[in-house]
Amino acid sequence: MTRREAIKAVALTAGAFTIAPSILRGENAGANASGSVYPFKLSELGYPFDALEPYIDAQTMQIHHDKHNGAYVENLNKALAQAPEAIQKMSLEELLLNLDKIPDNIRTAVRNNAGGDYNHSFFWKLLKKNEGGKPDGELAKAIDKTFGSFSAFQDKLSDSATKLFGSGWAWLVLSAGNLEITTTPNQDSPVSKPNQKQIPIVGIDVWEHAYYLKYQNRRPEYVKAFWNVINWDYAAERYTDALKTS
Numbered sequence: 001m002t003r004r005e006a007i008k009a010v011a012l013t014a015g016a017f018t019i020a021p022s023i024l025r026g027e028n029a030g031a032n033a034s035g036s037v038y039p040f041k042l043s044e045l046g047y048p049f050d051a052l053e054p055y056i057d058a059q060t061m062q063i064h065h066d067k068h069n070g071a072y073v074e075n076l077n078k079a080l081a082q083a084p085e086a087i088q089k090m091s092l093e094e095l096l097l098n099l100d101k102i103p104d105n106i107r108t109a110v111r112n113n114a115g116g117d118y119n120h121s122f123f124w125k126l127l128k129k130n131e132g133g134k135p136d137g138e139l140a141k142a143i144d145k146t147f148g149s150f151s152a153f154q155d156k157l158s159d160s161a162t163k164l165f166g167s168g169w170a171w172l173v174l175s176a177g178n179l180e181i182t183t184t185p186n187q188d189s190p191v192s193k194p195n196q197k198q199i200p201i202v203g204i205d206v207w208e209h210a211y212y213l214k215y216q217n218r219r220p221e222y223v224k225a226f227w228n229v230i231n232w233d234y235a236a237e238r239y240t241d242a243l244k245t246s
């Protein structure tokens with residue numbers, strides 16, 4: 001059975017299943033969201049651990065990628081080991097878009113760990129030292145139009161990231177064709193938001209594991225440094241792709 005047939009079979013046998021169309025396709029989806037299924041594998045970081053020094057230190061990157069992201073993948077696979085085969089055939093994105101269809105006994109584990117893997121697979125691709133760079137092209141225009149200016153956008157996203165209570169993420173998302181700043185608690189992903197799909201364009205991980213070794217409790221310093229490691233080419237690509245499916 002091909003994956004497409006498997007998905008169709010899920011839809012037919014479960015009746016209530018509504019598999020949303022893939023909203024993020026190909027490379028842009030993040031390694032694990034591009035169609036791979038259970039058992040999931042940890043995506044490659046794609047650059048050396050020290051590539052983001054001095055803004056994000058090598059030890060943080062190594063632990064963050066290998067141990068934290070690694071644990072999300074491992075725990076997702078553990079949860080899915082007990083799941084019906086039809087659920088095991090779902091991609092990360094499909095799992096996150098259909099959390100209400102996941103069996104009760106594994107729903108929380110899938111939400112946390114599929115979300116954790118999806119968010120981090122995106123995050124690794126979003127990071128690249130930019131030497132103070134800014135977006136250009138359509139994304140830059142849309143940011144100016146939505147927020148007034150790049151610096152107003154920076155202030156607003158920084159503020160959301162800094163003030164977010166506890167562990168979570170601050171995001172720039174495309175929602176119904178518009179850019180918006182939003183936050184999610186824990187490892188919830190914007191793609192799972194009920195009623196309105198939100199496609200991540202930029203995301204700041206503000207879990208302490210993302211910054212504590214270098215910045216300790218000084219989250220605002222980490223958020224400020226973060227602007228030096230956003231891969232604006234990748235964000236712009238995401239924006240262009242998201243517009244096509246929004």
Ligand code: MN
Pocket residue numbers: 064068120205207209210
């Ligand atoms: Mn993290």
